[in-house]
Amino acid sequence: MLILASNSTTRAEILKGAGIEFIQNGVDFDEDSLPYKIPKDFVYYATKGKLETAVRGLGLEIPILVADTVVTANGEILRKAKDKDDARKILELQSGNKVSIITCMIYKSKEKEFLNLAVTDYLFEKFDEVELEDYLKTDEWRGKAGACMVEGFCQRYIKKVVGYESTAMGLCVENLLEFI
Numbered sequence: 001m002l003i004l005a006s007n008s009t010t011r012a013e014i015l016k017g018a019g020i021e022f023i024q025n026g027v028d029f030d031e032d033s034l035p036y037k038i039p040k041d042f043v044y045y046a047t048k049g050k051l052e053t054a055v056r057g058l059g060l061e062i063p064i065l066v067a068d069t070v071v072t073a074n075g076e077i078l079r080k081a082k083d084k085d086d087a088r089k090i091l092e093l094q095s096g097n098k099v100s101i102i103t104c105m106i107y108k109s110k111e112k113e114f115l116n117l118a119v120t121d122y123l124f125e126k127f128d129e130v131e132l133e134d135y136l137k138t139d140e141w142r143g144k145a146g147a148c149m150v151e152g153f154c155q156r157y158i159k160k161v162v163g164y165e166s167t168a169m170g171l172c173v174e175n176l177l178e179f180i
Contacts, residue, residue: 002063002107002180005054010149011067011171018173020180023062027053031068039072039102044117046070047104055108063109069170071146072100078146084136087147091136094146094154096126101150101168107179114179118172120163122150127157 004011007026015022029050036042046068054064071078073093081087099122107114131153141147148154150168166173 002065003054003058005050005058005064005066008067008170010169014166014169014171014173018177020173020176022065025058027057027066029053037077039070039075039077039100040117042077043068043070043102043104047106047115051106051108060108060110063107063112065105065107065171065176067103067105067171069101069103069145069168071148072102073097080143080145081141081147087136087141088132090147091127091132091141094124094127094148095132095157096124098123099146101146101163103167103170103172105171105176107176114176116172116175116179118164118167118175120161120165120167122154122158122168123160124154125157125159 001021004015004022004024005027012024027050031046034042034045036045047066050066050068051064054066058064076093078090078093081090101120104117135153140152164172164174
């Protein structure tokens with residue numbers, strides 16, 4: 001049993017699918033306050049901040065799992081889009097490009113701490129402009145790092161994948177299972 005200190009329904013589904021028992025209890029951490037521009041630095045410090053917040057608020061009676069994910073293209077962090085125009089810009093950077101999805105997770109109990117930083121790279125074909133506009137109308141991009149989910153709109157444009165799909169979805173469950 002562990003506490004998933006995240007509000008992500010996708011992370012919860014990953015844990016359920018792996019047969020890991022958990023209680024979901026999200027924490028509030030202000031990622032926008034972080035000054036880091038290098039994607040791996042950003043995701044690491046965001047995860048550390050979430051862990052510190054979770055431990056302060058929840059304690060360690062039950063082990064805690066926190067995670068953060070960033071989407072990058074051309075070395076630029078592609079955060080959650082603020083509006084439809086921002087989502088379009090973010091998706092256009094990914095179209096026909098290599099996109100890296102970096103997930104950092106930390107499992108912490110009273111006795112142990114496991115930190116994992118994993119990367120999954122996608123090579124995307126160029127997005128069809130009409131389909132992109134149709135996708136933007138759905139609002140499915142809201143709240144998604146990089147304005148997209150690889151199991152959603154972007155899926156049909158994937159030419160090549162290097163890494164675990166679970167990493168791209170926000171939690172490298174393969175590495176977590178090896179640890180626990």
